[in-house]
Amino acid sequence: MTSPLPGLRTEGLSRVYPSGEGTVTALRPFTHTFQPGMTAVVGPSGSGKSTLLNLLAGFDTPSGGRVVVGDTDLHALTEAGRADFRLAHYGFVFQNHNLVAILSAQENVEFPLMLAGVPPRERRDRARALLAQVGLERRAGHMPSQLSGGEAQRVALARALAGDPQVLLADEPTGNLDTRTGNEVLELLLAPARAGRTVVLITHDPEVAARADHTLRVRDGEVHAEPAPAGMR
Template sequence: MTSVLRAENLGKRYRQGEKEVVALEGFTFAFPQGSTAVVGPSGSGKTTLLNLLAGFDLPTEGGVYLGELALNRLSEDQRAEVRLQHMGFVFQQWNLIPTLTAWENVAFPLLLAGLPPKARKERALELLERVGLLERAHHLPSRLSGGEQQRVALARALALDPPILFADEPTGNLDATSREQVASLLFEAGEKRTLILVTHDLELASQADRILHLKGGRLVRVATPAPG
């Protein structure tokens, strides 16, 4: 839980025909415990940054470090293992496995981590209770509302109690009531870990401990929202 995720002079460039596109440039930041929102207009580099921080993609310049571990020096399999052990993810599309019940979806990372069946189910039910969905544990995703599916996705992200939690537009597809429920659970989960939230929703971002403003692939401002 003490390992800090940090980026040092992080950059990503692409080739589009004869043209070079700079998606991210010179990004340096150490993400402390608590919640950090990343905002900016479309094309500002938010998704590129998330993909680099999580090791889904590799930088053109600079590096991402978890403690002293350089993610960009690891193999793809090694980065996948780091994600399993240290990171949880909540996406705009909740990406639940349609043929698994709510509790089985939550238990899936525990299966990958090698936990025995009884421990997997106990942990999954405990997390579903925490997000207020214990009574829906045996329902397939198709029988859950969008807000309920996102709460299941959040429970799944927390299954292995990761020190780092990524959320990419986690309330983008939800109605107002569900947005409030998911936001409340998300920030509660982020209090004792590092939560990195990418969003277009400035109201949601304002609930974070700090806000990183990206523009044109560069970090242009770090702000602390006013209390209340």
């Protein structure tokens, strides 16, 4: 497990893309400290939400500013260094679960632990415990094609939590699920938030956003913090 890190923040973070003879500003300079708990990122399609998430993850390179996790400037690292840092400190949940098709549910959860060099017995035990935590201990040997959408998303969440990440990034994790299953996945995402982890969640669903502790609204590349509705969580 990783040692606690003092949060995630951006300092003047921006992203500009070339477009024909000009440029497109996908994210305007943005300075923000993400507090422990869940932050919902909301806004219309094309507003800059995914650009922000990709920059926070280190998948994309900023045009200006930086992303800092603890005392580490994410974009001062090499590409390999960022990959190692993500493995140690980040977890990811996507709208499409992105499970490895040729691995069982348990093997998918074990996969990041294997990459991190965790001994086989320890990673098996942790994977089993996480699958039990998401209610899928009896589906451990099933392949992704044998799982429902909700089950696959819960396996993806277990995989994201395998390394005990300090930062959990989720991109529309309930977007392809029915209301009941989406609520179950959201409750599982809220657990690390309540435990003091930093969870950043992109969502189009106002009911999902209302469950978050903090809200960021993105429009035309501008990011503004706003109070989350009280009493919904």
